[in-house]
């Protein structure tokens with residue numbers, strides 16, 4: 001077993017909405033270079049935890065570090081610039097932009113995805129580099145022929161690929177994917193999985209939320225089980241698979 005080498009460490013992360021405790025995580029580590037799955041029933045707090053760690057929601061309390069540096073209090077675009085990015089579902093505004101403009105906007109480091117006005121800068125050296133990177137990524141995800149089409153015209157699977165490609169524009173060290181297969185034609189699932197394992201093979205760390213147990217068991221190095229905001233189990237796929245208590249009580253598989 002490799003020595004632990006966490007790229008992300010979080011302690012005492014708590015977030016309530018009114019009287020409901022959505023996230024109450026005592027300790028979480030994500031090891032560098034792994035694919036780690038975060039699983040658990042609907043409402044377990046998975047998306048909220050993603051939002052908190054990536055600066056898109058505010059913790060009530062807690063500390064966390066990425067590459068040994070605190071991310072506490074940073075906004076989403078600042079976290080992204082440090083190298084930890086999450087994917088976003090394409091918003092209505094983004095579907096009305098071309099695939100290429102989506103990529104160039106993402107290069108701004110996830111600066112408020114809601115405030116689009118004025119962000120597409122005029123031609124600069126940086127923009128030239130961004131365009132080059134965008135084209136490489138679109139080729140990698142087989143979206144290069146779609147670059148001048150509206151993002152809204154893409155199929156469900158192509159949208160998921162664009163969401164991943166956008167996240168990679170900032171050259172992250174860690175990518176967080178919230179249900180990357182949701183709504184994707186089963187025929188495309190294998191190809192998406194290939195892209196996710198390729199991220200790890202390129203040296204990135206991946207943390208993803210997924211429901212499909214075959215997918216989870218197939219590509220994860222480590223699995224963290226969340227229920228009612230708390231981590232109730234974690235382990236390698238074989239450990240989790242044989243943890244019948246976890247499976248029966250929380251996953252219904």
Ligand code: ADP
Nearest residue numbers: 017020022040041042043044045046047048049
């Ligand atoms: P998961 O992604 O695991 O399905 P979520 O993180 O979306 O779970 O939600 C965890 C809990 O927090 C749920 O009970 C949900 O209703 C609640 N919740 C999430 N976001 C908000 C919000 N912005 N306001 C109020 N309640 C929320």
Ligand code: MG
Nearest residue numbers: 046047048178
């Ligand atoms: Mg969710």
